[in-house]
Amino acid sequence: LTSRIQTAMKNLSGKGKVSEGDLDETLREIRLALLEADVNLKIARSFIAQVREKALGAKVLEGLNPSEQIIKIVNDQLTDMMGAQAVPLNKSPKIPTVIMMAGLQGAGKTTTVAKLANKLKNDNHARPLLIAADVYRPAAIEQLQTLGRQLSIPVFDQGTDVDPRQIVKDGLKQADQEKNDYVFIDTAGRLQIDELLMQELKDIEKIAKPDEILLTVDAMTGQNATETAQGFNDALGITGVVLTKLDGDTRGGAALSIREVTGKPIKFVGEGEKVTDLDVFYPDRMASRILGMGDILSLIEKTQKDVDAKQAAAQLQKLQENSFDFNDFLDQLKQVQNMGPMEDMLKMIPGMANNAALAQVQVGPKDFAHMEAIVYSMTPAERLDPELLSPARRRRIAAGSGRPVIDVNKMIKQFKQMRQMMYKFTNGKGGLPAGMEDM
Ligand code: GDP
Numbered sequence: 001l002t003s004r005i006q007t008a009m010k011n012l013s014g015k016g017k018v019s020e021g022d023l024d025e026t027l028r029e030i031r032l033a034l035l036e037a038d039v040n041l042k043i044a045r046s047f048i049a050q051v052r053e054k055a056l057g058a059k060v061l062e063g064l065n066p067s068e069q070i071i072k073i074v075n076d077q078l079t080d081m082m083g084a085q086a087v088p089l090n091k092s093p094k095i096p097t098v099i100m101m102a103g104l105q106g107a108g109k110t111t112t113v114a115k116l117a118n119k120l121k122n123d124n125h126a127r128p129l130l131i132a133a134d135v136y137r138p139a140a141i142e143q144l145q146t147l148g149r150q151l152s153i154p155v156f157d158q159g160t161d162v163d164p165r166q167i168v169k170d171g172l173k174q175a176d177q178e179k180n181d182y183v184f185i186d187t188a189g190r191l192q193i194d195e196l197l198m199q200e201l202k203d204i205e206k207i208a209k210p211d212e213i214l215l216t217v218d219a220m221t222g223q224n225a226t227e228t229a230q231g232f233n234d235a236l237g238i239t240g241v242v243l244t245k246l247d248g249d250t251r252g253g254a255a256l257s258i259r260e261v262t263g264k265p266i267k268f269v270g271e272g273e274k275v276t277d278l279d280v281f282y283p284d285r286m287a288s289r290i291l292g293m294g295d296i297l298s299l300i301e302k303t304q305k306d307v308d309a310k311q312a313a314a315q316l317q318k319l320q321e322n323s324f325d326f327n328d329f330l331d332q333l334k335q336v337q338n339m340g341p342m343e344d345m346l347k348m349i350p351g352m353a354n355n356a357a358l359a360q361v362q363v364g365p366k367d368f369a370h371m372e373a374i375v376y377s378m379t380p381a382e383r384l385d386p387e388l389l390s391p392a393r394r395r396r397i398a399a400g401s402g403r404p405v406i407d408v409n410k411m412i413k414q415f416k417q418m419r420q421m422m423y424k425f426t427n428g429k430g431g432l433p434a435g436m437e438d439m
Pocket residue numbers: 103104105106107108109110111112189216244245246247248269270271272273277
């Protein structure tokens with residue numbers, strides 16, 4: 001329940017006119033959301049400065065619906081910075097197109113080779129050859145061979161005793177003979193960037209003259225992903241990036257940072273371990289993901305599945321009357337709490353399996369106890385009307401519940417987010433949430 005933007009936007013919406021102060025407050029929230037999504041601090045700052053300029057320039061402050069305008073500016077700006085459009089793989093005018101992989105150990109190079117080769121084979125009837133040039137772990141060669149067998153794609157290997165440079169030479173020779181149209185070179189990685197690895201990669205590059213040097217970066221490594229990308233780009237000169245493990249609970253802010261720092265396009269994203277879990281990188285989708293729009297929506301959608309029907313109906317009615325209060329909030333939290341690990345359940349919803357925002361909506365048992373304590377420290381009147389919660393009252397509630405004021409504020413924010421989302425649900429064009437249609 002940490003979608004800052006939702007709250008920030010809520011604070012803005014409803015006001016016909018927004019002051020510069022309001023704008024800055026909103027932008028501060030957006031900056032925090034970016035940082036939470038692992039966007040590099042410097043980049044988040046410059047991003048916000050650009051958005052601010054655009055927002056002021058666009059006379060948003062006098063607009064009728066400023067919140068929508070600002071979110072659009074933010075979204076557009078994010079999308080633009082990530083390249084605006086999907087960038088395809090480079091292609092050589094004459095066969096074969098050579099694609100060389102690079103990246104740290106475990107980043108997903110070998111998996112991505114299989115995914116890409118399989119995609120080319122299926123989409124373009126390509127006849128790829130995979131070269132196993134990671135000779136440091138026998139398991140790495142076996143891994144590529146196994147994938148090749150599964151996909152009926154040939155793999156060239158010479159075991160672990162031959163120098164990878166020689167393997168690449170011989171592999172390319174075979175590709176010439178067999179007239180393979182694509183060659184993928186699966187290289188070794190290290191835990192960290194080091195001289196030896198870079199030298200080997202540079203040598204392979206000289207030999208293979210690849211059309212594409214694809215850097216594979218693990219999105220789960222957060223801020224480190226940016227450093228890794230910069231390191232490889234400086235030393236090797238990459239041509240594109242594959243961001244893997246986006247099925248994890250990361251917001252993907254690395255995508256923005258990597259693009260900014262290297263200037264190289266992110267071409268694909270990995271969204272799972274299976275060979276089909278690969279997607280073209282769409283900057284606009286990633287922008288939404290970074291901003292975390294819709295995470296509250298997911299929570300509510302999920303909650304509806306397990307919610308006691310009667311209670312839900314009663315809540316729905318309250319919501320329609322816009323009278324969702326803290327007591328209902330507490331009930332909601334309890335229901336969420338009773339459902340078990342949020343991720344597990346959300347995975348069952350079509351299209352939800354890859355929603356990285358899920359982890360954000362998790363409420364642990366301790367969090368729940370704290371929230372409960374806070375609500376119990378409110379007077380009945382306060383529970384029914386959150387607008388009563390002045391700073392002085394918040395301090396009193398904090399003292400009463402034994403929680404810091406910051407927690408009280410956070411919970412009130414979360415309450416408002418939930419209320420707003422539920423209000424949208426019940427009044428929006430989307431109709432009733434799943435499972436509640438027949439009530
Ligand atoms: P390499 O050392 O760079 O070749 O990395 P691998 O291709 O061997 O991948 C390391 C691990 O990450 C393996 O267990 C893969 O199954 C897993 N992996 C790779 N890409 C993804 C992805 O997009 N999502 C998930 N969940 N796992 C991935």
